[in-house]
Amino acid sequence: MISIFLIGTAVIAALAIALFFKAKSSAPAPTANSSAPDFTLNSQEGSPVTLRNYRGKWVVLYFYPKDFTPGCTIEAHNFQRDLAQFAAKNAVILGVSTQDEKTHEKFCAKEGLNFKLLADTKSTVSTQYGSVVNLGVTKLSSRHTFLIDPAGTIRQVWLDVNPSRHSGELLAALSALQRV
Numbered sequence: 001m002i003s004i005f006l007i008g009t010a011v012i013a014a015l016a017i018a019l020f021f022k023a024k025s026s027a028p029a030p031t032a033n034s035s036a037p038d039f040t041l042n043s044q045e046g047s048p049v050t051l052r053n054y055r056g057k058w059v060v061l062y063f064y065p066k067d068f069t070p071g072c073t074i075e076a077h078n079f080q081r082d083l084a085q086f087a088a089k090n091a092v093i094l095g096v097s098t099q100d101e102k103t104h105e106k107f108c109a110k111e112g113l114n115f116k117l118l119a120d121t122k123s124t125v126s127t128q129y130g131s132v133v134n135l136g137v138t139k140l141s142s143r144h145t146f147l148i149d150p151a152g153t154i155r156q157v158w159l160d161v162n163p164s165r166h167s168g169e170l171l172a173a174l175s176a177l178q179r180v
Contacts, residue, residue, distance in 0.1 A: 027127055027128070027130045027132075028130045029129055029130030029131065029144060029146075029157060029159060030128075030129060030130065030146065030154055030157070031154070031157060032154055032155060032156055032157055033153060033154065033155070034153070034154050035152055035153060035154070036051060036059075036061070036146065036148045036152050036153065036154050037051075037125075037128045037129065038050070038051050038052050038152075039051055039124070039125045039128065041096065041118040041119055041120055041125060042101050042118065042119050043101070043104070043116045043117065043118055043119075044101055044104035044105040044107075044108050044116070044117045044119075045101075045105070046101050049094065049116055049118055051094075051148075051152075052152065054092060054094075054148075055150060055151070055152055056150050057090050057091060057092055057150055058089060058090055058091035058092070058147065058148065058149060058150060058174060059091065059092055059094060059146075059147075059148040060079075060086065060091055060092070060093045060094065060145065060147060060148075060170055061094050061096065061129070061145065061146045061147075061148055062075070062079075062093070062094070062095050062096070062143075062144070062145040062146075062161075062166075063095075063096045063097065063126055063129065063131040063141040063142055063143065063144045063145070064076075064095060064096070064097050064141060064143055065097065065133075065140040065141055065142070065143060066097060066099065066140060067097065067099055067103050067104060067106070067107035067117075068107055068110075071143070071163040072097075072163070073111060074163045074164055075143075075161075075163035075164075075166055075167070076095065076107075076111060076113055077111065078163070078164070078166065078167035078168075079093050079095075079113075079115060079167050080111070080112065080113050080114065080115070081167070082167045082168075082171060083114060083115060085171055086170075086171070086174075089171070089174045089175070089178065090150070091174055092115070092116075093115040093116070094115070094116050094118060095115065095116065095117040095118065096117075096118045096120050096125055096126065096129075096131075096141055097117070097118075097119075097120065097126075097140070097141045098119075098120050098121060098123050098126060098132075098138075098139055098140055098141055099119060099121070100119050100121050101119045103119075104117035104118075104119060120141065123139045123141075126139070126141040126142075129144065129146065130144070131144040142159075143161045143163070144157070144158060144159050144161065145157070145158040145161060145166065145170065146158075147170060147173055147174070147177075149177070155173075155177055156173050156177070
């Protein structure tokens with residue numbers, strides 16, 4: 001009886017994980033060479049951050065599911081590690097998830113993050129960018145990234161992100177785009 005229960009529990013957990021990773025957002029993601037949808041969200045400091053205020057800089061706009069989880073922590077650490085390289089390429093990092101400012105503030109403090117994490121608590125921006133997963137009881141941001149040029153145009157889109165390699169991929173993409 002216990003083994004049947006354990007197998008049933010494992011099957012349910014596997015289905016939930018599969019649904020999470022296979023779930024589609026309600027809107028399609030903006031494509032390369034389209035204008036980046038503008039928005040204003042509060043950062044971990046509680047101050048509003050507006051995308052259009054970063055005109056003149058490259059923006060790495062990355063969406064991620066949840067603070068303090070293994071993949072999100074690895075991805076954030078790698079961005080932090082490479083922050084000087086992004087700055088040398090005139091690029092800023094903006095992270096977006098559906099968690100609130102206080103959670104982002106704690107995550108930044110614990111993990112030593114010095115870039116902006118934005119609170120999309122109503123999933124509005126995640127939805128605009130086709131990066132929301134509706135799990136019924138909650139909504140999470142998908143792990144998607146948009147590389148936006150200084151004029152506000154999306155130059156490259158990543159909808160399948162490996163958190164361990166992603167920062168390096170973005171630096172390489174920035175180098176290639178800036179050579180053109």
